Amino acid sequence: MAVRTVTPSLRPMNEAEYAKYMPELRLSIGGKAKPIVKPFWDAARFIPRAFGPFVNMEHILRLGLIISNNPDIDLDDNGPPICDAELQQIEKCELRDAFTTYNKLLTLCPTLKQLLPHAQMNAEDFKSVGEFLDQANRNARTDDISRLRDNVMKYIYEVKGIQIPDSGLDKVKRGWNCEATARMLCPRNLRDEFDADPKKFCQEVRNDRRLVDHDEWPTLAYSETEYDPDNLDWGLLKSPFLVKCWKATFKGPSSVNAEAGPTSGRKGGRKTLSKAYGITTVNEYSIMYVTILARFSLSGVASWVTNDHDGPYTGSEFFKNLLFLFEDEEWRKDTLAWWNTSALAKSSASKPLEAAQTQLPAPDLLPLRVSRSNAQRAAANLESSVGTQT
Structure with missing residues (x-):
């Protein structure tokens, strides 16, 4: 039983x-x-x-x-x-x-x-x-999205020939309407094609001649340089862009360019999430949460809807794909170790995300069950190589 x-x-x-x-x-x-x-x-x-x-x-x-x-x-x-x-x-x-x-x-x-x-x-x-x-x-999700929306443009990878717009760029002008945001949303295995002609690529997506959905790993999920087309999991989620988004969300935007480590919260203002909830370790759920919000912040979708839809992309399905990754225990340990070093200057990722408060004891964040096997996920990756209002 x-x-x-x-x-x-x-x-x-x-x-x-x-x-x-x-x-x-x-x-x-x-x-x-x-x-x-x-x-x-x-x-x-x-x-x-x-x-x-x-x-x-x-x-x-x-x-x-x-x-x-x-x-x-x-x-x-x-x-x-x-x-x-x-x-x-x-x-x-x-x-x-x-x-x-x-x-x-x-x-x-x-x-x-x-x-x-x-x-x-x-x-x-x-x-x-x-x-x-x-x-x-x-309310929590809206607050976190607002924090990222106003800062995410600062974290986009710089590349010759593509201008990064001001942080105040209207939400509907982002996504595939902006080459800088589009490049981050572009599937990593198609990025060379994007870089060859960004305007054409964006136009094809806007006109539904090219579909980009939740079963493809976007550029934002990788570093600018570390990528192996024969091993899509290698370097996946080891993204300096996502680390900056995580720090902005949990430690406050001012922590992004500061040395990694604990912060005491905003001076004279509201405590950061890491201080308010006693967060001392990065775990997979905080990474996946920020990845979903970062992707939404880059998109041209005006406001959050149930399941986070953006054309053929569905955020809830992308979240499941992220969960699949963490089924591989060796990959999970390596990825969390990298994150704890990068975001918090910690050498171990063995502890769960902590939320120590009188009302909020540290939650034991076990992964939700996922039904697709690693073999199925690998096959899906191979193929990809060809919702409530806020």
């Missing part, structure tokens, strides 16, 4: 506490978080940075509660069929993933564990909790 891990026991709110808390939570949706719910809000804002920007909160909570409340459900592939009508429609591997994520959410947000015993009994309350979490997710 598959192991069913449940987070440690935590006392639920009593009825009086819950009755006082929920009105304040509802008032916080779409506005400033009320003092009583501020710790929950701060913890929930870390969710996209810990799990990626594509977590469907209501879906995860609903499935997690069904499984938690039915201990006889066997999630093992070889176990008996599941009788629950809703769960029957979902593969057991996906249910295991959802239940793992559910338990990690409860660890990340202890208040959620205190609320759910009551909220699950009231459809409106349950909906409000989901909306609160979604709002916190959106």
